[in-house]
Amino acid sequence: MNFAIVGCGFIAKKHARAIEDIQGAQLVAVCDKEPKAMEYYTEVYGAAPFVELSEMLEREEIDIVCICTPSGLHAPLAEEAAKAGKHIILEKPMAMNLKETDQIIYACKEHNVKLAVVHPNRFRPAVQELRRILDQGLLGKISHVNATVNWNRNQEYYDQAPWRGTKQYDGGVLMNQAIHTLDLLLWFMGQPEQIFSMEATRLREIEAEDVSTGLIRFESGAIGVVETSTTVYQSNFEESITIFGEKGTVKIGGPNALYFECLTVEGMSEKETEEILDKVKADPWGKPGHQCIMENMMKAIKEDLEPAVTGEDGRAALGLVLAFYESAARNEPIYLKPVKVCM
The missing domain is CATH 3.30.360.10 (Dihydrodipicolinate Reductase; domain 2)
Known part of the structure; x- marks a missing residue:
């Protein structure tokens, strides 16, 4: 399956390494408002860089989007990815309040995509x-x-x-x-x-x-x-x-x-x-826990199962x-x- 990462800060490197270590997984795209932040991922992994999330989400080959931005930015990004039909792996905490958390969960259910929260x-x-x-x-x-x-x-x-x-x-x-x-x-x-x-x-x-x-x-x-x-x-x-x-x-x-x-x-x-x-x-x-979460997400997609750490689990911890x-x-x-x- 093909992965994309949104937000190329510190935690994104853990996601990239985990993807690299999974057989059958590939990092194909990254997105960040700062082009320089994406250079590492384009050079090391050959990922296509995007400044605009909407342009990246148009790539049909992307199966799973990992959201690694500051927590207060999660909700609109996750909703946009869900609307584009991409499964989502979301860094903790899901959001900074329960209203935005519910919006994320609802968007994923509405657009029939799976949501996993990173509690490794x-x-x-x-x-x-x-x-x-x-x-x-x-x-x-x-x-x-x-x-x-x-x-x-x-x-x-x-x-x-x-x-x-x-x-x-x-x-x-x-x-x-x-x-x-x-x-x-x-x-x-x-x-x-x-x-x-x-x-x-x-x-x-x-x-x-x-x-x-x-x-x-x-x-x-x-x-x-x-x-x-x-x-x-x-x-x-x-x-x-x-x-x-x-x-x-x-x-x-x-x-x-x-x-x-x-x-x-x-x-x-x-x-x-x-x-x-x-x-x-x-x-x-x-x-590595990130790798476990990603492998579990791939299995959940293939076999139509709930991920090991669901949106509801992430919501409970935030609550x-x-x-x-x-x-x-x-x-x-x-x-x-x-x-x-x-x-």
């Missing part, structure tokens, strides 16, 4: 093992869960582009970094029911938050604690998820949530535990971020109900 952490080996443990009910009733992203993004990172750290186009640590961990939290724990959050901009000269903490009560009754920041000195300190159940405790941790720091499950033999730990240690990153923001702004708990896409 789901495909990490340790995460896949934890999901299997949960699916089998091995932890029993869940008591509570901790989710942590304490990372470093220095001022130079935010100064790379004027849109970084803005509320209109980028967001802060919750929207930009921790949304992947929040996606995993929802994937593991289900629908949140109540949220309380506090946030601040402590060390970075940005509009959005650089530190946030929050509490979640899930519909199951389990409690979640979320701690996120980009203020850690001097490098990424921890990304982790810990789940406490009546029959086990499991923690995936390290600077990038790649390893089991605790795997204690009732009835799981020492041999089985060691086999899981050794399997993850041998290949902690696994196949949780926005709920944290609302609670912090109001300085009070807020209550959530399962929502349907507003069309």
